[in-house]
Amino acid sequence: MQPSGPPSAPPTLASTLGRAPTRAFPVKTRKLQLSRGADRPLPTTVWYPAAGDGPFPVIVFSHGLTARPADYASILSRWAGAGFVVAAPAFPHTSGGVADFDVVDLLNQPADASYVLTRVLALDGKAGDPLRGRLDRVHVAAAGHSGGGITTLGMLTGARDERLTAAVVLAGRQALPGTFSGPEIPVLFVHGKQDLTVRYIEGLAAFRAVPWPKGMLTLPNAGHVVTGGADFDIVAGATTDFWRWSLYGDAGAGRRLDRRDNLDSDF
Known part of the structure; x- marks a missing residue:
């Protein structure tokens, strides 16, 4: 891969800088x-920089089946x-913990995630x-993991x-109706080869179906959930660099992606 720059968009302070923040x-x-709606509560946890003026790009994250947002606190x-x-x-x-678990409700989750995105973006103008x-x-x-990856692909x-101007799919597959449409955006897939819940071949099929710039980061020894250790560091580092490149236009982050082992991409 030879990262150049993310798809063009109307300029903002973030995009015209051409680099992501250098501080943590x-x-x-x-x-x-x-x-x-009355029957679709969506309690939402927001992680955000406690300092700095921004503007900061916004990511909506979808959890996996039977998971909670707090389960992903380390990477978020x-x-x-x-x-x-x-x-x-x-x-x-x-x-x-929900009393009426229903996997079929995945069909409704892309619209839920879009609604949450709308409500969060509106805070930019709230006194x-x-x-x-x-x-x-x-x-x-x-972005999303497992069932949340399915949700994210549904949003595309x-x-x-x-x-949406970028997306990350963690251990996900394409299971909702529809074909990829709309503006071209870069999509990064991350999948463990030892995943027994969503098989690697299913994630690979979704990756191959995307008609836009895309990457597949393969974790040879990882399963469905990566919570710590070297694999977590790889996922956290690669996804953060992907966000820095795709949402801030940071060329240095793109070069770091280019040097990553086990990343197949055409960014």
Whole structure:
């Protein structure tokens, strides 16, 4: 791969800088009690830089089946500390502890994630909000793990959210109806070869189906969940560099991606 630059978009302070923040920010969290209708509560945890004016790109993150946003705190806080605002909803029928679990409700989750993105971006103009004037409303992205990866791919296909300018799919596959459509954006896939829940071949098929610039980071010894150790460091480092390149236009991050082992891409 030879990273050049992400797809062009209307300029903002973040995009015209051509590089991501060089400092690591302290991170704060907050809870938003969102709901897309009376029967679709979407309590959302937001990780965001506690300092700095921004504007910071925004990422909506979708959890896996029976998981919760807090289960991903290690990597989401890493992204936030690098200069991103990350919003992670708990979905009403697939998150951990729900009484009426229903895997079919994955069909509704791309619209849920888009709704959460809309509500979070609106905070940029809300008087008195800690995020007022600190959000980059042009450079926004989606990411998800497992069932959340399915949700993220749904936001690129049948429930296309054309605001998205990049996406990351962790241990996901294409399971929702629709084909890839809308503006071209870069997509990074991450998958363990020893995954017994979503097989590597399924993730590879989704990767191959994407008609846009794309990358597949293969973890030879990893399973479905990576929570620590060397594999976690690889995932956290690669995804953060991907965000820095795709959302800030940081060429240095692109070069680091280019040097990564086990990354097959045409970025």
